[in-house]
Amino acid sequence: MAAPWARLWPALPHRALHLPRCNAPRAFSAAAALRGPKPLPPRPAINEDDITESFLKGSGPGGQKINKTSSAVQLKHLPTGIVVKYQGTRSRTQNRKTARRMLAERLEEIEKGPESRTQLKRAVQAKKKASSAKKSKRKYRALEEAKKAAAAGEEATEESVDDAREEWDDVDEEQINDENDSKHTNRPDGRPSNP
Numbered sequence: 001m002a003a004p005w006a007r008l009w010p011a012l013p014h015r016a017l018h019l020p021r022c023n024a025p026r027a028f029s030a031a032a033a034l035r036g037p038k039p040l041p042p043r044p045a046i047n048e049d050d051i052t053e054s055f056l057k058g059s060g061p062g063g064q065k066i067n068k069t070s071s072a073v074q075l076k077h078l079p080t081g082i083v084v085k086y087q088g089t090r091s092r093t094q095n096r097k098t099a100r101r102m103l104a105e106r107l108e109e110i111e112k113g114p115e116s117r118t119q120l121k122r123a124v125q126a127k128k129k130a131s132s133a134k135k136s137k138r139k140y141r142a143l144e145e146a147k148k149a150a151a152a153g154e155e156a157t158e159e160s161v162d163d164a165r166e167e168w169d170d171v172d173e174e175q176i177n178d179e180n181d182s183k184h185t186n187r188p189d190g191r192p193s194n195p
Contacts, residue, residue, distance in 0.1 A: 028165050037124075044108045046100060052076045053096070058087045066090060073099040082106055 054074045058066040072087035073095040084106065086099040108116040 013119065034090050040120055041115075043101070043117065044105050044111075046077075046107070050078050051103065052078065055092065056085070056087075058090075060087070071095055075099050077107065079104060080107065080110065082110075103111045 052075070054076075055070040056072040056074055057068070057070050058072045060066070068089075069090070071090055071092045072085060073092070074083065074085045076083045082103065084099050084103045086102060087094050088098055089095055105116070105118050109118055113119070
């Protein structure tokens with residue numbers, strides 16, 4: 001039986017669309033968000049006739065199972081002689097897929113050089129890293145300047161405190177004693193009051 005509210009509302013989408021709530025009408029521009037990152041070039045394809053594929057027994061962590069099964073994949077590109085060996089998972093099909101992708105990327109790097117997909121990815125990552133390093137330097141430089149300004153402010157306050165102390169030292173002690181005496185003799189009968 002359907003829920004009673006199901007009759008009131010037709011089928012709702014599985015995910016609700018949440019828009020950002022902003023007080024300013026133009027605080028958010030959707031143009032940049034919709035544009036997204038620049039698309040990378042398509043993944044290169046490999047001619048299956050140019051490669052030889054062999055399955056090897058695995059090695060390394062994974063226990064006895066990985067040592068007994070032939071799940072590691074070795075691909076050799078015949079025209080260039082490039083050899084790729086991959087054993088990331090225990091699944092032979094996943095290893096085959098990943099090894100083919102790795103071989104295709106290496107061939108593309110040789111063929112296209114700096115215009116290859118992997119080089120473009122590295123350039124984007126290097127740019128992000130440089131940007132974050134620049135932001136970090138800017139942040140710590142601002143913190144240093146704030147510390148220096150605070151230290152200069154403390155020096156100024158210390159100087160003003162020293163000046164005030166000197167002024168108090170200049171006050172005649174007799175004037176202070178006279179004021180104290182007058183405070184204690186404020187009673188109408190002339191007797192000193194208790195402090």
